[in-house]
Amino acid sequence: xxxxxxxxxxxxxxxxxxxxxxxxxxxxxxxxxxxxxxxxxxxxxxxxxxxxxxxxxxxxxxxxxxxxxxxxxxxxxxxxxxxxxxxxxxxxxxxxxxxxxxxxxxxxxxxxxxxxxxxxxxxxxxxxxxxxxxxxxxxxxxxxxxxxxxxxxxxxxxxxxxxxxxxxxxxxxxxxxxxxxxxxxxxxxxxxxxxxxxxxxxxxxxxxxxxxxxxxxxxxxxxxxxxxxxxxxxxxxxxxxxxxxxxxxxxxxxxxxxxxxxxxxxxxxxxxxxxxxxxxxxxxxxxxxxxxxxxxxxxxxxxxxxxxxxxxxxxxxxxxxxxxxxxxxxxxxxxxxxxxxxxxxx
Numbered sequence: 225x226x227x228x229x230x231x232x233x234x235x236x237x238x239x240x241x242x243x244x245x246x247x248x249x250x251x252x253x254x255x256x257x258x259x260x261x262x263x264x265x266x267x268x269x270x271x272x273x274x275x276x277x278x279x280x281x282x283x284x285x286x287x288x289x290x291x292x293x294x295x296x297x298x299x300x301x302x303x304x305x306x307x308x309x310x311x312x313x314x315x316x317x318x319x320x321x322x323x324x325x326x327x328x329x330x331x332x333x334x335x336x337x338x339x340x341x342x343x344x345x346x347x348x349x350x351x352x353x354x355x356x357x358x359x360x361x362x363x364x365x366x367x368x369x370x371x372x373x374x375x376x377x378x379x380x381x382x383x384x385x386x387x388x389x390x391x392x393x394x395x396x397x398x399x400x401x402x403x404x405x406x407x408x409x410x411x412x413x414x415x416x417x418x419x420x421x422x423x424x425x426x427x428x429x430x431x432x433x434x435x436x437x438x439x440x441x442x443x444x445x446x447x448x449x450x451x452x453x454x455x456x457x458x459x460x461x462x463x464x465x466x467x468x469x470x471x472x473x474x475x476x477x478x479x480x481x482x483x484x485x486x487x488x489x490x491x492x493x494x495x496x497x498x499x500x501x502x503x504x505x506x507x508x509x510x511x512x513x514x515x516x517x518x519x520x521x522x523x524x525x526x527x528x529x530x531x532x533x534x535x536x537x538x539x540x541x542x543x544x545x546x547x548x549x550x551x552x553x554x555x556x557x558x559x560x561x562x563x564x565x566x567x568x569x570x
Contacts, residue, residue, distance in 0.1 A: 232287050239385045241284045243276050251290035259283065260353035262408040263383065263390035280384050280406075281351075296326070303330050304339055311341035321379045321428065323348035328368065328375070335370035347377035347428055350416060352407045359416060363423045377426045381406045382413065382436035386470065391433035393471065402433055414443040421447035421462050428465040428488070434473055440466050441479045448483065 230247040234240075248254070253274055257266050264280035278284045294302065310318065320327070323346050334340040346369075348362050368375045382405060384390025389401030396403050407413040420427050421444075431437045444464045465486040480487050 230291075232291055234284070237385050237387055239280055239390065240388050241278045241287070243274075243278060243287045245276065247287050247290070248274050248276065251287040253286050257283065257286070260408065261351065261381075261406055262404055263388075263406050279388055279390055299326065300330055300333060304334055307334070307341050315342055317343035317345070319377075319428075320344050320346040320373075321349075322346075323365070323375065328365075331373045332370055335372050340370075340372045342372070344373040345377065346373060346375045347379040348375065350378050350380050350420075352412070354416065356419075359419050363420070363425055366423075366425055377428060378420055380413065380416070380427060380429045382410075382429050382431040382440050383433050385432060391471075392431075392436040392439070393433040394435040394438070394473075405436060405439065410439055413439070414446060417443040417464070418447040418450055421451055421464070424462055426463050426465070428467055430468055431466050432468045432470045434471045434476065437466060437469055437472050438476055441476065441483060441485060444483050444485055445479075 226244040226246070228246055229244060230250055231242075231244040232247050233242045235242065243251070243253070253266060255266070255272050255274065256268050259265075259280075259282040261280050261282045264282035265278075266283050266286070267275050267277040267279060269275055278287065320331075328346065331340065331344065331346070348365055350359065350362055354362075362378050365375045366377075383392035383402075384406060386393075386397060386402055389397065389399055390406070391397075391402040392405045393402045405413070417427060417429075417440075429440045431440045463484065463486060465488050466480075467488040469487055469489055479485070
């Protein structure tokens with residue numbers, strides 16, 4: 225159906241995409257790639273040819289950047305329209321979880337023109353591979369803003385999604401995947417959290433798998449302990465947040481309160497589960513979930529023998545298939561202020 229047609233489809237979890245063969249050709253993607261993001265992947269067949277499935281942001285960007293770009297005026301109009309629709313729905317404020325592209329300049333323009341209809345708090349991304357200069361640049365961005373918007377925080381990713389096998393679980397899922405962090409060296413993430421904490425910058429970390437949640441909490445604990453011993457003691461009140469938290473053992477739950485870490489529950493990345501999973505295989509009707517663990521919280525069918533209570537969506541036939549179907553309905557407008565505004569991200 226798409227023979228010879230360039231097409232790029234961002235999937236509902238916003239952590240993966242499908243690209244047609246022609247789109248891959250135009251982007252120069254003809255085989256596997258290496259990325260700073262450990263979970264990012266150009267999925268290839270047994271002959272090393274791309275299947276069209278792109279995992280995580282770095283891989284998706286290979287094709288996205290080759291696509292036609294909207295003009296600056298089109299970006300401004302689309303952003304203004306999205307924000308107006310949010311305000312019309314009753315929203316008065318929100319968190320913008322990136323500052324990519326011309327996001328900040330567009331927000332400044334709308335605010336100066338009196339066209340910003342709600343208050344926005346912006347958190348730029350800090351991705352794996354960010355060095356000391358990059359961290360300082362993000363720190364320097366803090367406080368930039370206008371009457372109704374301000375940069376106040378930073379967004380990080382500790383893992384991807386269980387659906388794609390890119391979460392970080394303490395035990396592999398039923399496909400033997402979701403076994404490692406988004407950061408190739410998780411210790412580097414811990415160092416970055418410490419640097420932001422010392423600078424008084426609040427962080428928000430995407431962490432879905434139990435290992436990812438645990439590591440994020442460990443990193444905040446180390447940052448607070450170090451601040452209490454030395455020059456950073458004055459920033460002990462910095463508030464950090466962990467987002468999604470789709471799998472979490474009981475022994476981890478109390479640590480949120482103990483460390484003063486905010487829990488942002490957004491069980492959107494695993495909402496394709498519709499049937500109970502069994503205690504022995506960890507498999508739902510969709511054929512994908514993490515194996516159950518005693519004492520683990522029931523989170524969307526991934527870690528305990530219960531069914532998912534979240535809204536259901538389309539279930540892809542296999543994780544490595546390049547024939548996933550798009551949802552029948554359009555995705556809701558996201559809170560990103562940049563030209564890329566995928567749902568539920570990030």
